[in-house]
Amino acid sequence: MGTRRGMLTGMVLAATLSLVGGAGSAIAQDKLDLATIVVGFPPGGGTDTTARIVAEKLSGTYADSVIVENRPGAGGRIAAAYVKDCPTDGSCMLFTPAFPLIIHPHLYADMPFDTLNDFVPVATTHFGVLALSVGPGAPESIKTLEDFLNWAKENPDQASFGGPVGGSQHFTGILLSNASGVDLELIGYPGGAPSVTDALGGHIPAVITPMAEVLPHAAEGTLRILAATSKERSKLAPDIPTFTELGYDIVVQDWSGFLMPAGTPAEVVERANAAISSVVETQDVIDRMGELGMEAQPTSVADFAKVLPESYAKYGKIIEDNNIEVQ
Amino acid sequence: METLSNLASGFQVALDPYMLAICLIGVTVGTLVGVLPGIGAMAAISIALPITYHMDTTAALIMLAGIFYGAQYGGSTAAILLNLPGTATNAVTCLDGYPMSKQGRAGVALFMTTITSFVGGCIGIVLMIGFAPALSRFALSFSSAEYFSIMLLGLVAASTLSVGSPLKGLAMVVMGIALGLVGIDVTSGHPRYTFGVIRLMDGVNLLALGMGLFGVAEILNNLGKPTQQLKAGSVTLRSLLPSREDWKASVMPTVRGAAIGSGVGTLPGTGPGIAAFMAYAVEKRVAKDPSRFGHGAIEGIASPEAANNAAVQAAFIPTLSLGIPGDAVIAILMGAMLIHGIVPGPQFITSHPDTFWGLIASFWIGNVLLLILNIPMIGIWVRILTIPYRLLYPAMLFFVCVGVYAMRNNPFDVYLTMLFGGIGYFMLRFQYPAAPLLLGFILGPLMEEHLKRALQISRGDFLVFVDRPISAVFLVATLLVFAFTVKPAVMRALSRRSRAES
Amino acid sequence: MRVNAINRGECVAALVVGAIGLAIVWIGSDYAVGTPRRIGPGFFPLAIGALLLMLSVGLVFEALRAERRSIEFQARPFLLVMAALASFAVFMERIGLVPATICLVVLSALAETPFRPLRTLLLALAVSAMGVLIFVYALGLPLKSFTW
Numbered sequence: 001m002g003t004r005r006g007m008l009t010g011m012v013l014a015a016t017l018s019l020v021g022g023a024g025s026a027i028a029q030d031k032l033d034l035a036t037i038v039v040g041f042p043p044g045g046g047t048d049t050t051a052r053i054v055a056e057k058l059s060g061t062y063a064d065s066v067i068v069e070n071r072p073g074a075g076g077r078i079a080a081a082y083v084k085d086c087p088t089d090g091s092c093m094l095f096t097p098a099f100p101l102i103i104h105p106h107l108y109a110d111m112p113f114d115t116l117n118d119f120v121p122v123a124t125t126h127f128g129v130l131a132l133s134v135g136p137g138a139p140e141s142i143k144t145l146e147d148f149l150n151w152a153k154e155n156p157d158q159a160s161f162g163g164p165v166g167g168s169q170h171f172t173g174i175l176l177s178n179a180s181g182v183d184l185e186l187i188g189y190p191g192g193a194p195s196v197t198d199a200l201g202g203h204i205p206a207v208i209t210p211m212a213e214v215l216p217h218a219a220e221g222t223l224r225i226l227a228a229t230s231k232e233r234s235k236l237a238p239d240i241p242t243f244t245e246l247g248y249d250i251v252v253q254d255w256s257g258f259l260m261p262a263g264t265p266a267e268v269v270e271r272a273n274a275a276i277s278s279v280v281e282t283q284d285v286i287d288r289m290g291e292l293g294m295e296a297q298p299t300s301v302a303d304f305a306k307v308l309p310e311s312y313a314k315y316g317k318i319i320e321d322n323n324i325e326v327q
Numbered sequence: 328m329e330t331l332s333n334l335a336s337g338f339q340v341a342l343d344p345y346m347l348a349i350c351l352i353g354v355t356v357g358t359l360v361g362v363l364p365g366i367g368a369m370a371a372i373s374i375a376l377p378i379t380y381h382m383d384t385t386a387a388l389i390m391l392a393g394i395f396y397g398a399q400y401g402g403s404t405a406a407i408l409l410n411l412p413g414t415a416t417n418a419v420t421c422l423d424g425y426p427m428s429k430q431g432r433a434g435v436a437l438f439m440t441t442i443t444s445f446v447g448g449c450i451g452i453v454l455m456i457g458f459a460p461a462l463s464r465f466a467l468s469f470s471s472a473e474y475f476s477i478m479l480l481g482l483v484a485a486s487t488l489s490v491g492s493p494l495k496g497l498a499m500v501v502m503g504i505a506l507g508l509v510g511i512d513v514t515s516g517h518p519r520y521t522f523g524v525i526r527l528m529d530g531v532n533l534l535a536l537g538m539g540l541f542g543v544a545e546i547l548n549n550l551g552k553p554t555q556q557l558k559a560g561s562v563t564l565r566s567l568l569p570s571r572e573d574w575k576a577s578v579m580p581t582v583r584g585a586a587i588g589s590g591v592g593t594l595p596g597t598g599p600g601i602a603a604f605m606a607y608a609v610e611k612r613v614a615k616d617p618s619r620f621g622h623g624a625i626e627g628i629a630s631p632e633a634a635n636n637a638a639v640q641a642a643f644i645p646t647l648s649l650g651i652p653g654d655a656v657i658a659i660l661m662g663a664m665l666i667h668g669i670v671p672g673p674q675f676i677t678s679h680p681d682t683f684w685g686l687i688a689s690f691w692i693g694n695v696l697l698l699i700l701n702i703p704m705i706g707i708w709v710r711i712l713t714i715p716y717r718l719l720y721p722a723m724l725f726f727v728c729v730g731v732y733a734m735r736n737n738p739f740d741v742y743l744t745m746l747f748g749g750i751g752y753f754m755l756r757f758q759y760p761a762a763p764l765l766l767g768f769i770l771g772p773l774m775e776e777h778l779k780r781a782l783q784i785s786r787g788d789f790l791v792f793v794d795r796p797i798s799a800v801f802l803v804a805t806l807l808v809f810a811f812t813v814k815p816a817v818m819r820a821l822s823r824r825s826r827a828e829s
Numbered sequence: 830m831r832v833n834a835i836n837r838g839e840c841v842a843a844l845v846v847g848a849i850g851l852a853i854v855w856i857g858s859d860y861a862v863g864t865p866r867r868i869g870p871g872f873f874p875l876a877i878g879a880l881l882l883m884l885s886v887g888l889v890f891e892a893l894r895a896e897r898r899s900i901e902f903q904a905r906p907f908l909l910v911m912a913a914l915a916s917f918a919v920f921m922e923r924i925g926l927v928p929a930t931i932c933l934v935v936l937s938a939l940a941e942t943p944f945r946p947l948r949t950l951l952l953a954l955a956v957s958a959m960g961v962l963i964f965v966y967a968l969g970l971p972l973k974s975f976t977w
Contacts, residue, residue: 036971042369042373042658042659043369043372043373043376043659043662045658045662048662049662049665052376052380056380067971069736069971070373070735070736071735071736071737072529072735073525073526073528073529073735073737074511074525074526074528074529075528077525077528078525078526078735078737081525107516108518109523110523110525112525157786160784165513165514165515165516166516185783187780187783187784188513188514188515188516188780189513189780190513190776193595193651193652193658194595194596196651197467197595197596197645197649197651198470198471200467200649200651201467201468201469201470202467203470203471203784204784216650217650291665292665363963370970374970492891494884494887494888494891495888497884498846498881498884498885498888501877501880501881501884502846502849502881504873504877505849505850505853505874505877505878505881508853508873508874508877512870514868514870515869515870517860517869517870519857519860519870519874520853520856520857520874543910543914546910547906547907547910550903550906550907550910550940550941716941717938717941718952720937720941721913721933721934721937721938721952721953721956722934722952722956722959724910724913724914724933724934724937725917725930725933725934725956725960728914728917728918728921728933729926729960729964729972732917732918732921732972733964733970733972736971738918738919738921738922739918741914741915741917741918741921742914742915742918744914745911745914745915745918748910748911748914749907749911752907753842756900756901756902757838757839757842757900759842771877775873778868779867779868782865782866782867782868783866783867783868786866787864787865787866787867789865
């Protein structure tokens with residue numbers, strides 16, 4: 001009995017102490033010395049890793065403390081929906097690749113946000129390049145894009161590539177099919193990694209993936225990269241020709257960047273852009289992003305504000321022209 | 328042999344005092360986090376990630392990996408004591424671990440799982456060292472057809488998981504598959520059964536499902552009934568130790584579990600959970616008296632726990648040698664590697680031998696540390712059972728809520744847990760088993776994905792499942808398992824009819 | 830076949846399984862079934878729903894032939910625990926971790942009789958404290974203790 005009461009008293013003391021402590025930190029949060037970067041993907045992926053690299057560098061300069069909050073789900077849409085309702089004082093921003101904002105609205109009927117009106121673009125970190133690669137599932141003789149397309153024409157039953165359904169990889173494939181007149185079938189995967197696995201195992205002939213995902217395998221020789229979707233040759237893979245060089249007008253270089261809820265004052269946005277862009281321009285960050293297969297490319301607020309609706313409209317058109325339907 | 332000398336230098340790296348300390352921190356944090364239901368290795372690793380940015384690469388990886396497999400050790404603790412699976416993979420441990428706990432054999436259960444986890448982990452490591460390249464080639468040869476067949480085998484085996492009516496067990500497997508249909512269909516991008524609710528786009532949250540069906544349902548079941556409390560004095564060292572029969576009964580299950588775990592764990596995309604379920608099903612099948620399972624059979628925890636830990640170690644094989652993460656949590660580890668500029672893949676072993684072999688050596692050291700850590704802790708854990716239930720269960724509910732919420736920072740998941748808690752309660756009352764539902768939920772969508780993809784790649788040719796040898800083997804095994812399950816019922820029906828006729 | 834009054838519960842349970850199967854097929858009929866080469870989103874739901882329907886028939890027969898068994902429910906603890914969990918979900922982001930926890934603990938403690946208010950309150954405070962210590966401080970999870 002005595003010990004029981006002692007235990008309870010101890011617990012109460014501990015409770016009161018930590019509640020007071022907890023309340024203290026709550027007050028500190030209200031003073032906006034905390035900035036949160038909301039990421040719509042689980043930890044460890046490319047998006048999350050980039051966000052953390054930037055967050056680390058922003059800590060102390062942009063805000064006393066900058067943390068990353070993961071709110072994964074619905075391909076990044078849940079995080080976006082969350083941020084759109086966040087305070088407009090610069091303490092909360094979304095870091096996302098383009099596709100949940102510029103592709104999904106055209107594919108899904110029930111969107112929890114309106115890309116063009118709910119967000120104000122702040123800064124970009126990089127523009128993702130995709131690549132078409134072949135592996136053991138395709139004949140050894142295929143060394144160039146032309147080889148692949150010719151083979152695909154002669155083997156319509158096997159002309160396929162792996163990638164996620166509804167992602168920019170999917171669209172790249174469609175654009176290639178349209179531009180070359182060769183019908184390429186998409187074999188759907190839940191993400192990039194499983195498609196690369198099947199390609200390595202020789203179960204599918206080709207994959208379209210972010211450049212970063214295939215570079216290590218290309219170095220090893222297990223996969224051969226045929227073409228890249230960037231405007232110019234990627235600094236990370238200077239031997240890989242672009243689709244444009246090879247005669248196909250396919251440029252898929254979607255941004256990844258930071259956005260804040262609409263209504264955030266312009267000075268706040270500019271301040272954030274200045275902070276983020278200077279971080280993205282430091283050699284250390286350029287190197288680390290390079291290791292992840294990304295070419296750091298900051299833009300100004302005005303430029304990003306132009307690119308966003310342009311990219312949105314571009315995919316709207318592709319989806320409409322090709323009657324792509326997912327719902 | 329080159330491997331041995333590499334291993335030796337690896338141990339040199341790993342036994343460095345700083346590295347040892349890091350390893351210790353990693354596995355301790357992992358165990359503690361694993362014990363907390365819901366907060367799993369994933370949360371712990373993502374929290375530790377920023378801290379590791381400034382550490383030496385090898386040290387960073389040792390710590391993160393330590394958290395990962397440490398969490399596996401910890402997860403079984405909550406499962407045994409409170410029927411709260413720490414992760415979905417520990418749901419199997421609940422099946423016989425919790426009954427053992429109710430019989431007063433919690434200490435024995437905890438002790439046994441610690442030992443078999445260790446053995447399983449060791450076997451997994453040995454395989455990693457010896458056969459990594461061969462195993463990764465084997466893993467790559469698995470296409471969707473093989474995945475489908477092995478999972479079909481797993482599902483049919485799952486119908487043996489149930490205690491009681493096999494019809495109910497089967498219905499629950501199918502119900503689990505049905506639940507797994509909710510969400511965006513991977514191969515077509517088409518949302519199904521989401522009713523426009525964006526939070527269902529990724530499907531029902533596995534953690535919410537597991538916590539609800541096992542943890543919350545059990546709490547609901549216990550309320551209003553007098554519960555037996557362990558008296559503090561009865562927790563002696565001797566009551567914690569397994570008996571001779573326990574040891575003897577656990578040897579073969581452990582070996583079998585480790586074998587299954589290593590095999591299944593190597594395949595990218597299948598996790599330790601699937602390995603644990605399969606190991607359990609195999610044990611139940613080969614046991615002389617299968618009716619003991621579900622009521623505290625020690626084989627029922629020895630095998631899955633060995634499988635669990637072996638699978639966790641084996642999952643590093645495709646990760647390190649191919650650069651393909653075997654598991655969502657390992658993907659985070661890969662992220663850590665990438666941040667440090669190490670790209671796991673074929674060149675990893677040759678370009679960073681110190682890191683690779685140091686890591687492998689640290690796995691073994693980590694497992695030993697865990698053994699040393701956990702055994703004394705068993706007494707402490709068992710004492711938790713002496714806390715009056717009326718104080719314990721609100722705390723349990725709290726941990727469940729926070730764990731589930733923190734996974735996606737989403738209150739919706741807590742509502743899901745609530746819903747499944749209620750459903751689980753009714754299931755318990757009507758004796759519909761929960762474990763097959765969980766397995767159906769995990770395997771169903773994967774099977775559908777692989778079935779569709781296999782047929783798409785084969786251009787609609789159904790024979791692909793028998794043409795490919797590995798797939799054919801699994802299908803034959805499935806038929807055999809099915810036949811043996813059905814045989815007793817068929818024989819009974821036949822004999823009844825012949826008796827009626829005579 | 831005599832229908833034991835007490836087995837009505839079991840029958841209902843079996844019928845629920847069937848009803849779910851029916852719902853699956855009904856809602857799933859909107860999804861395309863596709864061809865063997867390109868199986869659509871509708872195939873599996875159809876198969877699963879049909880399977881559930883068949884199984885529920887078997888379950889009904891099994892229920893009718895089962896032995897008598899009393900199935901009791903206790904509504905009060907059930908509803909209170911449900912309310913407790915719901916309150917946590919509702920308050921977590923609106924008021925913060927600590928108040929949500931207190932609500933959760935108090936409501937769930939009400940489910941056990943006899944209810945002891947003072948001890949429950951102490952327990953609630955203790956659990957909240959533990960939670961803040963472990964999850965916010967030790968683990969650094971982005972959970973807000975109070976959000977006003």
